[in-house]
Amino acid sequence: MLLVHRLIRGVAAAFLATHFGAFAQTAVAPAPKANVVVLATGGTIAGAGASAANSATYQAAKVPVDKLIAGVPELADIANVRGEQVFQIASESFTNEKLVTLAKRVSALAKDPGVDGIVITHGTDTLEETSFFLTLVVHTDKPIVVVGSMRPGTAMSADGTLNLYDAVAVAAAKDSRGKGVLIVMNDDILSGRDSGKRINIKTNAFGSQWGALGSIVEGKTYWFRAPVKRHTMASEFDIDSITTLPMVSIVYGSGEMGTTIADAAGKAGAKAIIHAGTGNGSVPDYEVETLKKLRASGVQIIRSARVPDGFVLRNSEQPDDKYDWVVAHDLNPQKAKILAAVALTKTSDPRELQRIFWTY
Numbered sequence: 001m002l003l004v005h006r007l008i009r010g011v012a013a014a015f016l017a018t019h020f021g022a023f024a025q026t027a028v029a030p031a032p033k034a035n036v037v038v039l040a041t042g043g044t045i046a047g048a049g050a051s052a053a054n055s056a057t058y059q060a061a062k063v064p065v066d067k068l069i070a071g072v073p074e075l076a077d078i079a080n081v082r083g084e085q086v087f088q089i090a091s092e093s094f095t096n097e098k099l100v101t102l103a104k105r106v107s108a109l110a111k112d113p114g115v116d117g118i119v120i121t122h123g124t125d126t127l128e129e130t131s132f133f134l135t136l137v138v139h140t141d142k143p144i145v146v147v148g149s150m151r152p153g154t155a156m157s158a159d160g161t162l163n164l165y166d167a168v169a170v171a172a173a174k175d176s177r178g179k180g181v182l183i184v185m186n187d188d189i190l191s192g193r194d195s196g197k198r199i200n201i202k203t204n205a206f207g208s209q210w211g212a213l214g215s216i217v218e219g220k221t222y223w224f225r226a227p228v229k230r231h232t233m234a235s236e237f238d239i240d241s242i243t244t245l246p247m248v249s250i251v252y253g254s255g256e257m258g259t260t261i262a263d264a265a266g267k268a269g270a271k272a273i274i275h276a277g278t279g280n281g282s283v284p285d286y287e288v289e290t291l292k293k294l295r296a297s298g299v300q301i302i303r304s305a306r307v308p309d310g311f312v313l314r315n316s317e318q319p320d321d322k323y324d325w326v327v328a329h330d331l332n333p334q335k336a337k338i339l340a341a342v343a344l345t346k347t348s349d350p351r352e353l354q355r356i357f358w359t360y
């Protein structure tokens with residue numbers, strides 16, 4: 001019996017030494033770090049205030065990209081990061097021309113096999129327009145992450161450094177691929193399509209009525225939902241075939257809104273007017289006549305709503321079929337303006353425009 005026991009122990013020891021011994025000798029090499037490019041455009045994340053108490057009074061677009069990256073040395077632990085200064089502006093000053101320039105640079109970098117992910121540091125004011133534009137026109141499944149901050153780096157409890165760290169972590173994560181352009185703010189991973197700035201002075205400023213896609217915590221992504229609208233690789237629009245964007249104007253609905261703004265937009269050459277209507281995209285009776293005339297002159301009329309959540313129903317408040325108008329679905333006026341401008345680079349058929357608003 002003792003002999004059998006010794007025999008079994010001997011065989012077991014030999015087996016363990018063979019397998020675990022081999023395992024111990026070949027330590028697993030760490031996975032290579034992702035190559036992430038940070039494209040800086042300005043904003044509060046590059047802002048500076050006079051004192052640490054200035055969390056809301058400061059100058060945006062002051063700190064250059066290399067200083068932003070140097071300000072978060074922990075980035076080197078999670079990715080190989082390099083920066084490019086594309087613009088240095090407050091984002092309320094973004095123009096269509098700047099949008100196209102930025103998107104072309106993003107597209108070129110996305111084609112580079114040496115680039116695994118792209119982060120865009122951006123002012124928060126129009127961050128939502130840029131992120132939607134990029135998700136419509138950049139053909140890549142590589143992570144593209146737009147990030148900003150609500151406080152300058154000089155302020156107490158500044159949010160920019162962690163937001164930048166989180167954005168690079170999301171851009172470096174393989175499971176961020178194929179989800180469209182993302183917004184990372186305040187530990188949330190948001191869809192670039194339907195997320196935006198909902199509060200104008202707090203660090204939890206960004207959100208979507210449809211919720212976040214996930215969270216980023218200590219450099220790790222946690223996903224809970226995925227986009228269902230077409231984007232990036234599945235988009236019929238491509239920045240490589242866009243050089244300029246047509247003029248689209250937003251007319252803000254209110255009581256006693258008058259018709260001068262819509263008329264002026266038409267005279268100024270707007271190819272589409274986004275009517276940011278009250279309620280479910282309502283239009284005052286006196287405005288209907290003005291918009292019908294503008295439609296007859298070739299201007300597209302797109303009904304959005306000034307109400308932040310919900311979505312505009314076709315043929316509800318207005319007979320859109322009869323007037324040959326389009327509804328913006330769940331897109332707020334500023335997002336509808338971006339989609340209208342992109343769509344008009346391809347078609348001016350209202351039925352096609354409506355399909356596009358249902359699809360993206």
Ligand code: DAS
Nearest residue numbers: 043044090091123124125
């Ligand atoms: N003016 C704002 C902008 O650049 C500052 C900011 O919030 O980023 O969008």
